[in-house]
Amino acid sequence: DIQMTQSPSVLSASVGDRVTLNCKASQNINKYLNWYQQKLGEAPKLLIYNTNNLQTGIPSRFSGSGSGTDYTLTISSLQPEDVATYFCFQHNSWLTFGSGTKLEIK
Amino acid sequence: QVQLQQSGAELAKPGSSVKISCKASGYTFTSYYISWIKQTTGQGLEYIGYINTGSGGTNYNEKFKGKATLTVDKSSSTAFMQLSSLTPDDSAVYYCARKVPPMDAWGQGASVTVSS
Numbered sequence: 001d002i003q004m005t006q007s008p009s010v011l012s013a014s015v016g017d018r019v020t021l022n023c024k025a026s027q028n029i030n031k032y033l034n035w036y037q038q039k040l041g042e043a044p045k046l047l048i049y050n051t052n053n054l055q056t057g058i059p060s061r062f063s064g065s066g067s068g069t070d071y072t073l074t075i076s077s078l079q080p081e082d083v084a085t086y087f088c089f090q091h092n093s094w095l096t097f098g099s100g101t102k103l104e105i106k
Numbered sequence: 107q108v109q110l111q112q113s114g115a116e117l118a119k120p121g122s123s124v125k126i127s128c129k130a131s132g133y134t135f136t137s138y139y140i141s142w143i144k145q146t147t148g149q150g151l152e153y154i155g156y157i158n159t160g161s162g163g164t165n166y167n168e169k170f171k172g173k174a175t176l177t178v179d180k181s182s183s184t185a186f187m188q189l190s191s192l193t194p195d196d197s198a199v200y201y202c203a204r205k206v207p208p209m210d211a212w213g214q215g216a217s218v219t220v221s222s
Contacts, residue, residue: 032207034207034208034209036209042214043201043212043213043214043215044151044201044209044212045212046208046209046210049207049208049210050208055208055210087150087151089151089207089209091206091207091208094153094167095141095153095167095206095207096153097150097151097152097153098150099150100150100151
């Protein structure tokens with residue numbers, strides 16, 4: 001099974017900061033990587049699919065990049081409503097989630 | 107708009123079974139697979155499996171074979187997941203989601219608590 005490791009597990013940043021969340025796969029996942037945002041008490045929400053494709057309706061401050069085993073979600077200017085846990089998800093070989101990064105506002 | 111409406115919270119005894127429903131609206135039900143995902147505080151998010159809503163064909167995570175059974179009722183645009191031989195480790199929030207990836211719409215989640 002492919003293991004997905006996210007870092008950091010908790011990230012604290014200020015409003016307006018550029019924020020970078022990381023996701024590392026245990027083997028090459030050929031850019032089959034999605035990002036989900038989960039706010040407290042809600043279901044996960046698709047942000048980015050296949051590494052860098054922004055889901056309809058998602059603000060353009062969210063972007064994704066990466067290749068091989070290393071992937072990144074970037075928020076260009078952190079907003080208060082971005083407080084959430086972010087999960088990466090690979091669908092190259094079966095389907096597995098990362099353990100999440102909890103994003104907080106300083 | 108696309109909506110997936112799940113059934114309510116369940117309290118079940120060890121050894122019993124529960125059946126969770128996921129009713130779709132706002133799109134053609136048989137055009138997209140339905141995925142099922144388990145979320146616990148300890149294990150995070152785990153992908154259980156998916157069902158082809160047109161054919162009824164299924165594919166399960168090895169870990170959930172024998173535990174979860176996925177079915178659909180096309181007449182009511184509803185997907186179901188039955189969990190059997192429940193143990194406390196099955197206590198979790200269970201989500202249905204549209205498509206295999208990229209799971210672009212999710213139900214609100216159904217809480218299952220297994221306790222004697």
